[in-house]
Amino acid sequence: MIKIVNLKKSFNSHEVLRGVNLTIPGDKISFIMGRSGTGKSVLLKHIVGLLKPDEGEIWFENQDITKLSERELQKIRKKIGFLFQEGALFDSMTVAENVAFPLQEHTKLSKREIKEKVEELLQAVELFEAKDKYPSELSGGMRKRVALARTLALNPQVILFDEPTTGLDPILQITIMDLIKKIKETFHLTCVIISHDLILAYKYADYIAFLDQGVIIEEGDVEKIKASTHPFVVKFRESALLDLEKKEV
Numbered sequence: 001m002i003k004i005v006n007l008k009k010s011f012n013s014h015e016v017l018r019g020v021n022l023t024i025p026g027d028k029i030s031f032i033m034g035r036s037g038t039g040k041s042v043l044l045k046h047i048v049g050l051l052k053p054d055e056g057e058i059w060f061e062n063q064d065i066t067k068l069s070e071r072e073l074q075k076i077r078k079k080i081g082f083l084f085q086e087g088a089l090f091d092s093m094t095v096a097e098n099v100a101f102p103l104q105e106h107t108k109l110s111k112r113e114i115k116e117k118v119e120e121l122l123q124a125v126e127l128f129e130a131k132d133k134y135p136s137e138l139s140g141g142m143r144k145r146v147a148l149a150r151t152l153a154l155n156p157q158v159i160l161f162d163e164p165t166t167g168l169d170p171i172l173q174i175t176i177m178d179l180i181k182k183i184k185e186t187f188h189l190t191c192v193i194i195s196h197d198l199i200l201a202y203k204y205a206d207y208i209a210f211l212d213q214g215v216i217i218e219e220g221d222v223e224k225i226k227a228s229t230h231p232f233v234v235k236f237r238e239s240a241l242l243d244l245e246k247k248e249v
């Protein structure tokens, strides 16, 4: 579905991505895991063309998107939604106005059609009752759901989630992940989730890839990751108190 080939990116002399090779399967939930500051967000930003690589390719629908013009990228961005780590809602707009915004900007729908679509989206993320509230009146988990509804508005095929559960309490993390899973199934989406929570990955991922020191050092399904002897993965498991020799998780 999305194929990343030998992707390299440096900032000044700091090599962040040193040749990332990764195939993200379609219609699945993939987790990209790694330590803070390893380039996970940088990698996602390349997939929507917000950053240009120094070298390498990103294939989506038979096009190398790293070679596209800004105008061609606009089309890709309707198909690949991006949920920023910060959520990035408009504070001066209500929940409903936030969700309506991309529909007003990018579609020719009438006011009434937009209103109906917004209501449908807010129902999908279980936030209909909050439609007239402002972002400042919402909890962190609710704001993430508004951002999700706004991303869903343009019917993307792929959604990239940059740490959707970081900073939420454990119950809310599950709530958000259950919602992502439900929405993935309802809308037949490909979901890519950046996380450092291995427990969530075990529960929700069809596919897991580890980014370390600028390359993918291990990848596969949950069973493969549980059995991996790669030192970084072993450390990651231990640090999540998931040393599988000692514990059944």
Ligand SMILES: Nc1ncnc2c1ncn2[C@@H]1O[C@H](COP(=O)(O)OP(=O)(O)O)[C@@H](O)[C@H]1O
Pocket (backbone or CB within 6 Å): 011, 016, 034, 035, 036, 037, 038, 039, 040, 041, 042, 043
């Ligand atoms: N636009 C930028 N300019 C310069 N350095 C950047 C830029 N974006 C990211 N970096 C650097 O790249 C590294 C990886 O960042 P990031 O992808 O945000 O890490 P994370 O894995 O925590 O998401 C960090 O050292 C960060 O400072």
Ligand SMILES: [Mg+2]
Pocket (backbone or CB within 6 Å): 040, 041, 042, 085, 162
């Ligand atoms: Mg990040």
